[in-house]
Amino acid sequence: MSAPFFASRWVPRPGHVAEQPGGLAAGFRAAGVACGLKRDGALDLGVLVADPPETTSAARFTRSGVAAAPVELCRARCDLAHLRVVVANSGNANAATGVPGLEAAGATQLAAARATGADPAGVGIASTGVIGVQLPVDRVLDGLAAAQEQLRPDGDGDFAEAIRTTDAFAKRASLRVTLPSGEVQLSAQAKGAGMISPNFATMLCFVQTDAALDPETADLLLGVTVKRSFDRISVDGQLSTNDTAILMASGASGIRVAPESPDELALGEALDALLRQLALLIVRDGEGARRIGRVVVEGGDADEAERAARAVANSPLVKTALHGGDPNWGRVAQAVGGALLDRPLPLDVAIEGIQVCADGAQLRYDEAALAAAVEREEVEYVVRLPGDGAQTEVFFSDLSHEYVSINADYTS
């Protein structure tokens, strides 16, 4: 029996959700092959196919001003409500590659459409890896042909492997979800460990369900749950050029989830937990990470709370203290003060329920208890600003020697 997927106290498993060892939702097949983009011969090309032609979908992408070619292609040439195929490669981001990069993404899309019988507009493309190097598209096309032969309902493991870059472990889940109208499946594969960022954003994430969803319902569910998951994490505050999240609904279960129905609510809860736990896995796998922090900011207005939470989550001083198991709460105060300027800020700070600062000034507290609390794998910081109304959270990784090692020598 492997470790449970819902491992964090911050994301309890909903009562109507059961974990399964693996496998895609009904109606989907996937494969992962090695096509030579990664030098070490590891899997680097994943293909995901929804067989039912009535499959619906929704997608979200990075907001970066330097969006990668596959993101541009998806936006310009896909019917995002009716994606049936996803081709995702690792080892090359196909970003800052200009017209040749767009041509490479386009050639991949056409070849995948031909191989699977899908309409080209139904083929989404995603890439991750080094920026500013042309994609060797011949290798991708050869890999596509090989992957086509290997598509299978339990191909999610290989697919998840094939989209890894610096990830220390593959991230995926297979869930059985009991809706009022019956049982459906949710499966998901994600990658991301660095360049994980503030705005929407992160990594690649592909989610499949065999529920039948209107495209509008798929879009609503994905939009809301992405905002509460991948949009709330930061490894290094760096918005990627390639972030992509795609939800596909095959309808193969025969269960139709109607808008504003109890089914939609129950499926939304399951999807919310799924994406939040996947987001936490990405933080946990933050390059070199040892611990996860959660900062909750209460009070102030929404904009202030957001800026304060991001400032704490992205502060290298807070992150190194988290790494060192150091109860240096002054850095939390400093980070908030650095984000909210030109006014006195009588803030309260609590770490793991131990209040250390009230009205901007230190309190006496149990130092031994605090020292023990910050040595745990998950550490929670609560900051109260003057005023009320707002509340927000951001999950973040620590900053370690390994992050530096991984990133000081990544291209070459």
Added chain:
Amino acid sequence: MSAPFFASRWVPRPGHVAEQPGGLAAGFRAAGVACGLKRDGALDLGVLVADPPETTSAARFTRSGVAAAPVELCRARCDLAHLRVVVANSGNANAATGVPGLEAAGATQLAAARATGADPAGVGIASTGVIGVQLPVDRVLDGLAAAQEQLRPDGDGDFAEAIRTTDAFAKRASLRVTLPSGEVQLSAQAKGAGMISPNFATMLCFVQTDAALDPETADLLLGVTVKRSFDRISVDGQLSTNDTAILMASGASGIRVAPESPDELALGEALDALLRQLALLIVRDGEGARRIGRVVVEGGDADEAERAARAVANSPLVKTALHGGDPNWGRVAQAVGGALLDRPLPLDVAIEGIQVCADGAQLRYDEAALAAAVEREEVEYVVRLPGDGAQTEVFFSDLSHEYVSINADYTS
């Protein structure tokens, strides 16, 4: 003969400025003592006194919402145009210390005024060190008495030592400046290695001149030169609670620098070079730093250029690549794209004069030449945005294992 102070190609020594081995500008005395704030017995309390009662001054402070007690005290209870004494301690920031912290700063101010015969409003206080721990004010008062006995015109070395925290080396300069009306001196002492940040901000810096300046002239000169120096550097993007820069003008040279005179221009040029080089020393001494980066952003509007430059300078991905001597220019593009959202951004990127990206797409370039260029101690990145008008620069340090080591275990 020691290494020259003006060591960077980015800050040429002005022709009318000569370096001197040490010593304060005429009219000033300083001392540094160990009063027990630092556990290792190192110097931790510096006192600086201007003897002429006609001394003028100007000051700038952090904009942090969590400003330290000494900063609050200076703002509330000092005549910033007529400071004659500075008391600066390291080993404790006296920040997030509430009313007791303000009382400690106030007691220090009063004791220093009594010891030196200055008006209390003429005594500025500055602190640096750990946040959220009460300042042991008795030690400071004992140290003040000891320092009073040791004030001397060449006390700038001890003073600079006494304000160090994680600094690997003391930062100071003594310059002879030839103005049209005659010769004056400039001396300065600065500290800072971490928590060096975007907004104004950084560290402690004390500058002395024996020129005679109106308070308005001192304020203008300090304001302009701080904007071009300490405001343009980042070690870790973290605005400190304690940043303080104070310029004092004793008038002891008998040379009066009139507003809008050639003298003012020449003194301003010298002060500009002095503060820019001190700022670069702080970046060079960025905790664990091996290399200095300079990012220049041209084009766009002023706000976009500023955001893009900050994003590059504070990107942990750019900073680790700089550390590794890795020519991974895609991270520069990614950082700019992460700061300027929701529009396509056909940017140009050049590193050390080698253009690697035009119109958002990679170019062919001499890889060996680029690899050699990024191995040097100073690396320059030039980013061109669409449109013109704006230009800005930020100097930044790399991100190293040593930064993590230094900061993962600093409080305890």
